[in-house]
Amino acid sequence: MTGSIILLAIGKNPLIYFGLLFTRGMGSSLGVIESIIKMIPLLIISSGLLACFSAGLWNIGTDGQFLIGAMLAGWAAPWISNALPYPAYLITIALLGILGGMAWILLPAVLKARYDINEIITTLMMSWVAVNLVTWLVKGPINDLSTVPAQTPLIPSAYRLPMIPFTRIHVGLIIGIATLLGIHWIIRKTTLGYQFRVMLMNKKAAMHAGMSVPHLTVYGLLISGGLAGLAGAGDVLAVKGLFQGNWNPQYGMTAIPLVFLARLNGWAVIPLAFFFSFLAIGGEFVARDLGVPVFFVHVLEGLTLLFFAASEYFEKKWMHR
Amino acid sequence: MNALFESALITAICASTLRGTTPILLAALGEAYAERSGLLNLGIEGMMVAGAFSSFVVALKMNSLFSGFVFAAAVGLTMGLVFGILTIILGVNQIVVGLGLTIFARSMCSFLHRVIFGNQFPILFGAGGTSEIPLLSQVPVIGQALFNQHWLVYLTFSMVPIMYILMYKTRFGLRVRAVGEAPRAADACGVSVYRTRFYAILLGGLLASLGGAFLALGDLAFFVPDMIMGRGYIAIVVVMLGKWNPVRVCFGGLLFGFALALTSALQVAGIKISPDFILMTPYLVVIVTLVLFARSSNLPSALCIPYQRENR
Numbered sequence: 001m002t003g004s005i006i007l008l009a010i011g012k013n014p015l016i017y018f019g020l021l022f023t024r025g026m027g028s029s030l031g032v033i034e035s036i037i038k039m040i041p042l043l044i045i046s047s048g049l050l051a052c053f054s055a056g057l058w059n060i061g062t063d064g065q066f067l068i069g070a071m072l073a074g075w076a077a078p079w080i081s082n083a084l085p086y087p088a089y090l091i092t093i094a095l096l097g098i099l100g101g102m103a104w105i106l107l108p109a110v111l112k113a114r115y116d117i118n119e120i121i122t123t124l125m126m127s128w129v130a131v132n133l134v135t136w137l138v139k140g141p142i143n144d145l146s147t148v149p150a151q152t153p154l155i156p157s158a159y160r161l162p163m164i165p166f167t168r169i170h171v172g173l174i175i176g177i178a179t180l181l182g183i184h185w186i187i188r189k190t191t192l193g194y195q196f197r198v199m200l201m202n203k204k205a206a207m208h209a210g211m212s213v214p215h216l217t218v219y220g221l222l223i224s225g226g227l228a229g230l231a232g233a234g235d236v237l238a239v240k241g242l243f244q245g246n247w248n249p250q251y252g253m254t255a256i257p258l259v260f261l262a263r264l265n266g267w268a269v270i271p272l273a274f275f276f277s278f279l280a281i282g283g284e285f286v287a288r289d290l291g292v293p294v295f296f297v298h299v300l301e302g303l304t305l306l307f308f309a310a311s312e313y314f315e316k317k318w319m320h321r
Numbered sequence: 322m323n324a325l326f327e328s329a330l331i332t333a334i335c336a337s338t339l340r341g342t343t344p345i346l347l348a349a350l351g352e353a354y355a356e357r358s359g360l361l362n363l364g365i366e367g368m369m370v371a372g373a374f375s376s377f378v379v380a381l382k383m384n385s386l387f388s389g390f391v392f393a394a395a396v397g398l399t400m401g402l403v404f405g406i407l408t409i410i411l412g413v414n415q416i417v418v419g420l421g422l423t424i425f426a427r428s429m430c431s432f433l434h435r436v437i438f439g440n441q442f443p444i445l446f447g448a449g450g451t452s453e454i455p456l457l458s459q460v461p462v463i464g465q466a467l468f469n470q471h472w473l474v475y476l477t478f479s480m481v482p483i484m485y486i487l488m489y490k491t492r493f494g495l496r497v498r499a500v501g502e503a504p505r506a507a508d509a510c511g512v513s514v515y516r517t518r519f520y521a522i523l524l525g526g527l528l529a530s531l532g533g534a535f536l537a538l539g540d541l542a543f544f545v546p547d548m549i550m551g552r553g554y555i556a557i558v559v560v561m562l563g564k565w566n567p568v569r570v571c572f573g574g575l576l577f578g579f580a581l582a583l584t585s586a587l588q589v590a591g592i593k594i595s596p597d598f599i600l601m602t603p604y605l606v607v608i609v610t611l612v613l614f615a616r617s618s619n620l621p622s623a624l625c626i627p628y629q630r631e632n633r
Contacts, residue, residue: 132597
């Protein structure tokens with residue numbers, strides 16, 4: 001609605017815009033496939049966030065952990081691919097991504113656990129450090145000097161992630177959905193998940209019940225950091241094929257609110273993630289057709305977030321009656 | 322000759338520290354009140370972008386810097402109002418609303434910038450003028466640095482003691498602190514939690530937007546969509562560093578302004594460190610200072626918790 005008013009104000013027909021957005025984003029197989037591919041990192045990051053948000057820990061710096069994972073994958077893949085057999089190589093890169101993400105959240109996690117230093121701030125700061133660090137690394141130490149833009153060497157397509165049979169979607173989708181539902185299951189059905197949820201409800205109660213809050217804090221944050229790093233490694237290995245300086249897709253900006261909107265429910269994350277990636281992809285297509293700047297999609301994304309969030313209130317009110 | 326160069330460098334670093342601190346400090350002072358009242362405003366980044374963009378467009382089109390600032394103030398108040406309605410009245414999660422507002426404002430400004438200016442980045446002539454304070458500006462070395470600045474710089478720094486008194490010596494400040502610490506008790510004493518929080522977030526929005534406007538009109542005289550570069554988040558950090566006390570917040574802001582100034586000074590001085598590497602330092606400074614000084618953060622108890630009168 002509000003989006004239409006904005007479009008009218010700049011003299012574009014909103015009906016055509018939204019019509020095209022849907023036909024391009026959902027109507028064509030290309031749109032659907034692109035949206036699904038775009039959804040994969042969101043799914044993996046969200047599953048990590050699901051774990052730490054369920055414990056009342058706010059990891060706002062997933063972008064940094066993502067970049068570190070991606071950078072490590074881009075740096076290591078070209079030479080590991082020659083040294084190891086294909087499956088071992090994939091697992092090594094995935095582990096590297098996870099470890100990179102974990103390493104990047106280790107400091108905030110320990111600070112939170114030991115000194116109760118607010119993790120919102122430290123993760124956010126570490127994220128900015130990561131942005132600058134990877135840019136510096138890519139321009140210097142790990143630069144592939146044969147190309148003009150600062151980037152790591154291209155990973156040959158034989159060493160990318162394999163596709164799901166009969167589709168053009170890489171296996172990251174399966175990994176993403178599996179991790180998401182796995183974490184969902186851990187949170188709802190296991191002791192660790194139960195302890196996380198007690199921590200969210202009441203930290204003091206958790207302490208008095210004999211749970212080790214510092215340990216749980218570190219676990220929760222490490223899981224989310226590691227998965228964000230995995231998402232980064234996956235994106236490099238499957239979609240980008242290399243790591244570039246100044247590349248920061250900022251998935252966290254979408255994933256963080258998304259997990260809230262899903263109310264910490266793994267199943268609800270999937271359609272929401274698809275919706276937001278559909279918006280992004282559809283918007284990119286339409287931007288080319290209609291000359292509406294591509295930023296408009298993010299305007300829509302922000303508006304949708306705010307409206308979804310507000311609608312939660314009305315829903316709650318309606319349920320109470 | 323060398324001594325002359327050194328004193329000039331010190332003057333330049335002092336001056337750019339103050340200029341760099343101003344937008345962060347403005348936003349941080351407002352955010353200190355918002356957080357004290359129990360609202361974590363992650364939308365501050367978006368509010369700064371909106372302030373920068375709106376003030377720039379209005380100042381350019383109406384050819385008047387003053388109307389640019391006025392318009393930015395109006396935009397900031399509006400965004401504060403939106404944040405307030407969503408989080409205070411509807412009780413929606415503050416982190417979601419903050420990030421949503423930031424995404425919205427940032428992309429809206431990029432979008433409108435493209436619509437209005439196409440691919441051009443016009444420069445606003447006449448912006449960034451300084452006003453010299455007679456006599457004081459003649460003091461050697463620091464005179465030019467401290468007393469030849471934009472009027473908003475003076476205003477910002479003179480606001481620090483006012484904000485301090487407002488927070489600790491007046492009824493309004495007491496209410497803000499009470500509402501963030503124990504909203505139910507404050508409500509029982511007849512303080513309107515909603516209204517107090519609204520005042521705090523309106524102040525926060527206003528100051529954040531003005532901070533953005535200063536960056537566009539007072540410091541740089543142009544607008545590029547990603548010019549805020551995380552300063553909104555830095556403001557939040559500064560508030561936490563300063564433990565919600567305006568005077569300490571000012572010191573935190575100066576620390577950051579100094580790191581920023583040093584970044585450019587080292588580049589000018591030709592010291593061979595990559596700019597990306599230097600740009601990391603302010604953030605590392607925050608982490609280190611948090612580790613050293615803010616061992617226990619003592620957050621306002623009701624931070625991020627919506628208050629609902631009917632659920633007792």
